[in-house]
Amino acid sequence: MxxxxxxxxxxxxxxxxxxxxxxxxxxxxxxxxxxxxxxxxxxxxxxxxxxxxxxxxxxxxxxxxxxxxxxxxxxxxxxxxxxxxxxxxxxxxxxxxxxxxxxxxxxxxxxxxxxxxxxxxxxxxxxxxxxxxxxxxxxxxxxxxxxxxxxxxxxxxxxxxxxxxxxxxxxxxxxxxxxxxxxxxSSRSNNADFAGRIIFDENGVELFNFGKHKGRAVVEVLKEEPGYYAWMMNGDFPLYTKKVLTGIRLRSMNTKA
Missing domain, CATH: 3.30.420.10 (Ribonuclease H-like superfamily/Ribonuclease H)
Known part of the structure; x- marks a missing residue:
């Protein structure tokens, strides 16, 4: 076919x-x-x-x-x-x-x-x-x-x-x-990044999909624990995951402004 x-x-x-x-x-x-x-x-x-x-x-x-x-x-x-x-x-x-x-x-x-x-x-x-x-x-x-x-x-x-x-x-x-x-x-998950470290919930909100903040909104975590962003950016995470994380962070900062 x-x-x-x-x-x-x-x-x-x-x-x-x-x-x-x-x-x-x-x-x-x-x-x-x-x-x-x-x-x-x-x-x-x-x-x-x-x-x-x-x-x-x-x-x-x-x-x-x-x-x-x-x-x-x-x-x-x-x-x-x-x-x-x-x-x-x-x-x-x-x-x-x-x-x-x-x-x-x-x-x-x-x-x-x-x-x-x-x-x-x-x-x-x-x-x-x-x-x-x-x-x-x-x-x-x-x-x-x-x-x-x-x-x-x-x-x-x-x-x-x-x-x-x-x-x-x-x-x-x-x-x-x-x-x-x-x-x-053919998709197994609703990933925001390719590696599946960040996913979307049913409302399109980005959630962490690993570690101590698994299931929590990325924006919420970055607001409460700003150092978590630096930890991920300096950590052994895929570059595309870091790019998505940075995009979420910038979007959140622009929204506040």
Whole structure:
């Protein structure tokens, strides 16, 4: 089934140095950009992460330090990548929890401002887990009746994810062929930041989702304990979380003024 979209839909998969969103780096990006008229654009780019690739990461994606030593850094490609995904919605496999939070961190480290706020994010893994409970390799076999060649390569995984979503739309009549619906269906939480440290309640109020202030309004905490902002800004939190926190703080200060 052709996916019904209004904006270009970017399927993305990242191969990285590890799974820590705050510290790890991208070594390969796979993109399938699907346009509303049905055109598809496939791009794959290896990236020099500027830090060593651990052996355990190489064992999964088979990319070594030698493979990427002459490749551009993310900072080198950030502006052009930002232009490519501007105005797009996004989809991936386990992407809401990992790929897009890490991508947002890389853009912030590169000093390139990309607005993700009004974009839709479809996580094909969440749809799969809600309906079938499997992995990408099994999902590809189950939905597409094909073995996934080149698993854990960014391009192969990205193309497989795109094919799986189309097959999911064919298989499940309860899935609306609509990006807004799919993004909401595949979301597991209403995060204000990608890492889920700050979430929205049913009224759209930002709440802390961790630590001693879990469940409390961010604005309320910052008012009562101003030092909490500095603690988070100096702590080991993702840059995007800090950006969201700063936005809430500035908005609160402007409201008071």
């Amino acid at each position: 052709k996916i019904n979209i209004k904006n270009p839909l970017v399927f993305m998969d990242l191969e990285t140095t590890g799974i820590d969103v705050s510290k790890d780096r991208i070594v390969e990006i796979g993109i399938v950009k699907v346009y509303p008229d049905g055109r598809e654009e496939v791009k794959t780019r290896r990236v020099n992460p500027t830090i060593p690739i651990p052996a355990e990461a190489t064992a999964i994606h088979h990319i070594t330090d030698e493979d990427v030593k002459n490749e551009p850094t993310f900072k080198d490609i950030a502006k052009s990548l930002g232009v490519m995904i501007e105005g797009c919605d996004f989809a991936g496999f386990n992407s809401n929890k990992f790929d897009f939070p890490l991508l947002a961190e890389e853009f912030l480290r590169a000093g390139v401002d990309v607005d993700f706020k009004n974009r839709k994010f479809i996580d094909v893994q969440n749809i799969f887990h809600k309906l079938e409970q499997r992995t990408l390799v099994a999902a590809y076999k189950f939905y597409c009746q094909k073995d996934l060649e080149g698993a854990h390569g960014a391009e192969a995984d990205t193309i497989a994810t795109y094919e799986v979503l189309k097959s999911q739309l064919d298989r499940y009549p309860e899935l609306k062929n609509d990006v807004d619906f799919l993004a909401e269906f």
